[in-house]
Amino acid sequence: KNQVEQSPQSLIILEGKNCTLQCNYTVSPFSNLRWYKQDTGRGPVSLTIMTFSENTKSNGRYTATLDADTKQSSLHITASQLSDSASYICVVTGGSNDYKLSFGAGTTVTVRA
Amino acid sequence: NAGVTQTPKFQVLKTGQSMTLQCAQDMNHNSMYWYRQDPGMGLRLIYYSASEGTTDKGEVPNGYNVSRLNKREFSLRLESAAPSQTSVYFCASSEGFSSTDTQYFGPGTRLTVL
Numbered sequence: 001k002n003q004v005e006q007s008p009q010s011l012i013i014l015e016g017k018n019c020t021l022q023c024n025y026t027v028s029p030f031s032n033l034r035w036y037k038q039d040t041g042r043g044p045v046s047l048t049i050m051t052f053s054e055n056t057k058s059n060g061r062y063t064a065t066l067d068a069d070t071k072q073s074s075l076h077i078t079a080s081q082l083s084d085s086a087s088y089i090c091v092v093t094g095g096s097n098d099y100k101l102s103f104g105a106g107t108t109v110t111v112r113a
Numbered sequence: 114n115a116g117v118t119q120t121p122k123f124q125v126l127k128t129g130q131s132m133t134l135q136c137a138q139d140m141n142h143n144s145m146y147w148y149r150q151d152p153g154m155g156l157r158l159i160y161y162s163a164s165e166g167t168t169d170k171g172e173v174p175n176g177y178n179v180s181r182l183n184k185r186e187f188s189l190r191l192e193s194a195a196p197s198q199t200s201v202y203f204c205a206s207s208e209g210f211s212s213t214d215t216q217y218f219g220p221g222t223r224l225t226v227l
Contacts, residue, residue, distance in 0.1 A: 004155065031212040043117070043203050043218030044156075051213075089155070093212040101216070103155030 003027045004092050006104040013080055013111055021107045023073040023090030031094040035064050035075045038087040038106065047075075047088075080111045114139050117219035119204050125225045126194045134189040134222050136204030142217075144210045145187035146171075147179060149200040150221075156203065162187055163210040194226045 004025045013019045025033070032051045036044035048057040048064040050073070057064050061078045077084055090104040120135045138145065143164050148156040158171030160179040168179050176198060178190045187206075191198060202222045207214040 034215075041220070043205070043220050045218070046215050049213070049215070101156075101158070103157070105153055105155050 003102045004090055004104040006088075006090050006107050008107060009105075010108040010110070013109065015080060015082060015111055015113050017080055019077050019080060019109065021075045021077075021088050021090075021109070023075070023104055025071050025073070025090070025092045025102070027092040027094045027102050029094050030068060030071075030092065033064075033066055033073050033093070034091045035062070035073075036089040036091055038089055040086070044089055077109070080109075082111050082113060085109060085111045116140065117204055117206055117217055119202075119219040119222050121222060122220065123223050125227065126191075127227050128195060130194050131190065131192050132194065133191075134202055134204075134224075135186070136188065136219060137186045138204075138206040138217070139185065140206060140208070140217065141184070142206035142208050143184070144207045144214070145181065146205040146207075146216065147177075147187070147189045148203045148205065149173065150203060151200050159189065159202075194224075196226045198224065199226045200224060 007022045034049045035047045037047050038044040047059050047062050050057050050066045052068050055066050063076045066073045087106040087108045089106045092102045117138045146161045147159040150156045157173050162168045162181040165184045180188045204219040205216040207216045
C-alpha cells in the first residue's frame with residue numbers, strides 16, 4: 001500500500017479560481033514533505049519543502065500546509081493561471097531510511113480559460 | 114546550465130533487446146538517482162548513487178544495472194527488456210545525500226517494450 005495518498009486524482013478549475021489539493025501520509029518517522037509540480041512531458045520541479053516544525057510554506061501563488069499530528073498536507077493554488085495546469089506530487093521523506101522519498105501518485109490539475 | 118539531461122527522449126524496444134539510458138548533470142552534484150514513473154503510481158526508485166564511485170539498489174532494481182561513470186554521468190542499462198519495463202524513466206541529482214537536499218529531475222525517457 002502506498003504510504004502517500006493524494007486526492008483528488010484530478011480536477012478542472014476555471015482560470016482565476018482557487019483550489020486545494022490534499023495529501024495524507026503514513027510514513028514514519030517523518031523527516032520532511034515536499035510538493036513538486038510536473039508539467040506534461042517534463043520532470044518534477046520542487047515547489048516547497050516543510051519539516052516537522054513548519055506548518056505553512058508559500059511559493060508565490062502556491063501555499064502548502066502541514067499537520068504532522070494528523071499526517072496531512074494540502075497545497076492551495078490561488079488565482080489559478082493556465083500555466084498551473086500540471087500534475088502536483090506530494091513527496092514524503094523518512095521511514096526506515098532517512099534518504100528514502102515516498103511519492104504520491106499526483107493530482108492532475110487542468111485550468112481552463 | 115542545462116541542469117539534468119537525459120538521452121534518448123523516446124525509445125521503442127523489442128522484448129529481449131538491451132539498451133542504455135544516459136544521464137548527465139552539470140550542477141556538480143554528488144548524488145544521482147534513477148526512477149520510473151508508471152500511470153497511477155508514484156515515482157519509484159530503481160538505483161541511486163550517493164557519491165561518485167558508489168551505487169545501491171532502490172525499491173525496484175530487478176532487470177536493471179547502473180554505472181556511475183564519473184561525477185557528472187549516471188547510466189541505466191536494461192540487459193534484456195521486458196514489456197513490464199515499459200515506463201517513463203527519470204534521472205535526478207542532488208547536491209548531497211540528505212533528506213533536505215532537493216532532487217532536480219531530468220525531462221525523462223519514454224520507453225516502450227513490445
